[in-house]
Amino acid sequence: MDFEVVTPHTQSELLGAIAANQGKNFRIGAGYTDLINQFKLRPERDLTVINIAQIREDTFRNISKNDRCIELGALVTASDLLGNDTVRKEFPVLCEAASSVASMQIRNTATIGGNICNASPSADMSGALVALQARCRILNVKGERREEPLVSFIRGPRQTSLEKHEILERIIIPQNTSAVIKSGFEKIGARKSMEISIVFLAYHFQLSESGIIEKAGIACGAVAPVIPFADRACAYIVGKRLNELKDDEKEAFAQKVMEYAAPISDIRASAWYRNEVLYNISKALFE
Amino acid sequence: MNNWVEITMKLNGKTVSCRVKPSSLLIDLLRDEFKLKGAKPGCLEGECGACAVIIDGNAINSCMYLAINAEGKEVTTIEGLGSDDNLLDAVQEKMLSHGAVQCGFCSTGVAMSIKAYSEKMKALGIKPTREEIKKTLEGHLCRCTGYIKIIDAAEAVFEEGSEM
Ligand SMILES: Cc1cc2nc3c(=O)[nH]c(=O)nc-3n(C[C@H](O)[C@H](O)[C@H](O)COP(=O)(O)OP(=O)(O)OC[C@H]3O[C@@H](n4cnc5c(N)ncnc54)[C@H](O)[C@@H]3O)c2cc1C
Ligand code: FES
Numbered sequence: 001m002d003f004e005v006v007t008p009h010t011q012s013e014l015l016g017a018i019a020a021n022q023g024k025n026f027r028i029g030a031g032y033t034d035l036i037n038q039f040k041l042r043p044e045r046d047l048t049v050i051n052i053a054q055i056r057e058d059t060f061r062n063i064s065k066n067d068r069c070i071e072l073g074a075l076v077t078a079s080d081l082l083g084n085d086t087v088r089k090e091f092p093v094l095c096e097a098a099s100s101v102a103s104m105q106i107r108n109t110a111t112i113g114g115n116i117c118n119a120s121p122s123a124d125m126s127g128a129l130v131a132l133q134a135r136c137r138i139l140n141v142k143g144e145r146r147e148e149p150l151v152s153f154i155r156g157p158r159q160t161s162l163e164k165h166e167i168l169e170r171i172i173i174p175q176n177t178s179a180v181i182k183s184g185f186e187k188i189g190a191r192k193s194m195e196i197s198i199v200f201l202a203y204h205f206q207l208s209e210s211g212i213i214e215k216a217g218i219a220c221g222a223v224a225p226v227i228p229f230a231d232r233a234c235a236y237i238v239g240k241r242l243n244e245l246k247d248d249e250k251e252a253f254a255q256k257v258m259e260y261a262a263p264i265s266d267i268r269a270s271a272w273y274r275n276e277v278l279y280n281i282s283k284a285l286f287e
Numbered sequence: 288m289n290n291w292v293e294i295t296m297k298l299n300g301k302t303v304s305c306r307v308k309p310s311s312l313l314i315d316l317l318r319d320e321f322k323l324k325g326a327k328p329g330c331l332e333g334e335c336g337a338c339a340v341i342i343d344g345n346a347i348n349s350c351m352y353l354a355i356n357a358e359g360k361e362v363t364t365i366e367g368l369g370s371d372d373n374l375l376d377a378v379q380e381k382m383l384s385h386g387a388v389q390c391g392f393c394s395t396g397v398a399m400s401i402k403a404y405s406e407k408m409k410a411l412g413i414k415p416t417r418e419e420i421k422k423t424l425e426g427h428l429c430r431c432t433g434y435i436k437i438i439d440a441a442e443a444v445f446e447e448g449s450e451m
């Protein structure tokens with residue numbers, strides 16, 4: 001492993017470093033829990049790492065909220081999410097996803113920006129954020145910003161819509177409009193601990209006082225090249241009473257989730273198994 | 288040729304400066320430069336936790352951490368536990384008395400995770416459940432003990448805390 005490192009401490013130093021490296025082969029480094037292994041597996045020549053781990057600005061680091069949304073800096077770690085009251089109480093899906101990442105030591109360094117930008121279909125926190133219909137705020141070298149829904153920001157395995165002169169700055173999650181929620185993260189791995197998802201289902205339902213589903217967000221992981229938002233399944237379930245779903249409705253819902261799955265067979269599981277698991281956990285959501 | 292970078296950190300209580308190759312990992316800096324061999328190279332892929340050290344109160348895997356990012360931080364290795372009057376830290380005492388150390392390869396990493404977690408929980412005044420303790424230690428592989436004794440030892444550290 002051999003590369004040059006540039007370590008900006010402020011946003012302007014960061015933008016300067018990205019601008020100065022446009023003609024070169026560079027990568028952004030945050031928590032390094034994906035990168036180090038990638039560098040070892042596929043060494044790159046003449047590589048520069050723009051090391052954002054020491055950026056101090058709040059915009060990359062803090063968790064803030066207003067009446068419309070809650071925002072997460074790209075450098076927020078899985079452990080930061082677990083320690084945040086708002087996330088724990090109002091967005092359990094994100095908290096459970098963060099808690100299911102690897103181990104405490106990795107959660108202490110793994111950032112949400114890295115989880116998203118690595119663009120793995122089995123990225124847990126990214127999956128929870130897709131279910132929450134989060135948006136990405138992207139900053140370019142001129143200091144201009146654009147926003148894009150996370151679900152379209154992720155283009156394929158290891159591919160995002162980021163241009164070479166851009167960086168992910170912040171993630172924006174719309175506030176809940178109801179205080180009654182059913183929200184969680186179902187992760188299936190080969191063992192209980194330290195396991196990359198074979199399949200996951202991230203769900204976030206907002207209910208009326210009387211238990212009718214008013215808004216739904218569902219994302220499934222490791223079953224397609226990206227992390228799909230299952231909008232047809234969401235549309236199907238909205239308007240129904242959560243606790244009174246009939247068996248055929250649960251099955252119809254699970255079928256609709258399955259429409260988004262085009263899994264592959266790999267070292268962790270076969271496509272057949274992934275389909276079966278996704279169907280079963282989708283159906284079991286309402287049991 | 289790479290440009291080496293000067294870093295300053297607090298290592299086991301002492302402020303130290305050194306020059307590092309930008310791409311070098313913290314585990315190599317600790318073991319090769321500072322001769323602190325407590326952090327073990329197990330898998331070097333983030334899986335086993337044998338290389339765990341504490342940075343600013345958080346346990347991390349030093350095999351996945353750039354040495355240059357220790358700049359300005361407080362780094363504690365197993366060599367930094369204990370004190371002048373007490374050679375072993377309470378975590379180490381409990382691990383010994385509960386038979387949680389066999390070959391010892393995983394033990395330094397385990398001790399660092401228990402230490403970081405127990406300090407945090409004590410600061411918050413929380414006594415974690417056995418399940419929570421297990422969850423905290425999921426990133427440590429041990430091929431000897433079967434884990435039960437390690438978890439017993441960690442639980443005992445918290446018992447101690449509540450008596451104080
Ligand atoms: C043993 C082990 C177990 C793991 N288990 C899990 C698991 O259970 N679930 C899971 O989801 N993940 C898991 N991971 C993967 C990894 O820990 C996460 O994806 C983590 O969130 C990555 O964040 P990072 O900060 O370490 O990213 P880095 O490794 O620093 O970066 C990852 C990618 O994102 C890019 N990047 C980072 N930040 C930005 C930014 N702000 N703007 C633009 N690009 C950026 C980098 O260039 C790189 O391509 C595991 C990893 C290991 C080693
Ligand atoms: S050696 Fe670092 S986690 Fe195994």
Ligand code: FES
Nearest residue numbers: 389390429430431
């Ligand atoms: S005591 Fe031998 S690996 Fe844990």
